[in-house]
Amino acid sequence: MKYLSSLFCLLVSIITYSQTTEKTKIYVIGVVHDSSPILNPQMLYGILDTIKPEILLQENDSQQITDYTKEIRPESNEQTATLLYLKKYPKTLNLPFEFEGRNQYRKNNGMVPTDNLTIKLMDSLYQKNALSSTNKIIYEKYINANKTLSDFAKTDIKTLNSLAFETVNRYRQSIQHHELPQISNSEDLFSRKFVTKPNGEKISYRDGYQLWCNFWDLRNNSMAINIIKKAYENKGKKIVVLTGVQHKYYIKELLEKYNDGNYVVIEYFN
Known part of the structure; x- marks a missing residue:
């Protein structure tokens, strides 16, 4: 009986602890x-x-x-x-x-500076009307999403933490990391532009930008x-x-x- 009483007290203590923690x-x-x-x-x-x-x-x-x-x-x-x-x-x-090692990892793998260089080249081709019709639509979606985010940037920190901003930001990030690569992977020019990684190897804008996009998911x-x-x-x-x-x-x-x-x-x- 004494054993059962002690066991009961122990169980009560455990349950109470789990409920109050x-x-x-x-x-x-x-x-x-x-x-x-x-x-x-x-x-x-x-x-x-x-x-x-x-x-x-x-x-x-x-x-x-x-x-x-x-x-x-x-x-x-x-x-x-x-x-x-x-x-x-x-x-x-x-x-x-x-x-x-985020920053060095991106440099070592050629994600930087191919990230910015690739988007700049996309924009240049868009301005010259040199993108395919499909890629033009994708890039215009990106431009419009950025404009919407810019409007949010004129608000306040509470708004930037709102579900409304998260919805727009999710959409914009999806375009940048999952749709823009369709442009760099289908337009031949991105495979013929290169940067040099710290180890001396060359990497194309196409490959570097794809790695950068993949890293978005890995990093988060x-x-x-x-x-x-x-x-x-x-x-x-x-x-x-x-x-x-x-x-x-x-x-x-x-x-x-x-x-x-x-x-x-x-x-x-x-």
Whole structure:
């Protein structure tokens, strides 16, 4: 009887603990990286101070976080707001969630500068009416999507974190990364223009741009997985993820897709 009583108490304790243990709270805040009328460091600091997270996740890799205070950039919304927040709450963890070595990875594989060069060439061909009729339609969709995003850029940070912006941004990003390659893959000129990678090898605009488009999916998936790992390692904590507004919709979708019940994603701007 004493054994059964002890076992009952243990089970009650376990159930009570599981019921009272809070899930990790994840706030995904879409930001513009540089100070502007839409968002400045003081505004972002105000958001952080309202939420009061115990952990900040930055769109940086581990090396960038190690060097976080070596080069102060006053116009950086994330860095300046973070340093203000850490000064007030020094026990806060400031951690990375970016794809490791993102910038060098893109350079090494020839994604940069073929990304910008390819779009510039597309635009040049479009302006000269030198694209096929099918490709012209695709590129005009891209132009119109960019114009819509430009209108959003004249609003405010709440609007840039709205479902309306996410819908337009998702559409625009889909065109840029999944439809524009149809142009570079079908127009012969993109296979005859090259850049030289750091190792001396040449890569065509066509191949470099396709790799860059593929990396969009790889990068966002990597970032989401890194966020989930941090959430698992810090159960029950309050986490703020600071990411560029163009990544927010993708990260939110992946966090929902991979959610195992250990965390909840909270929309700050609702």
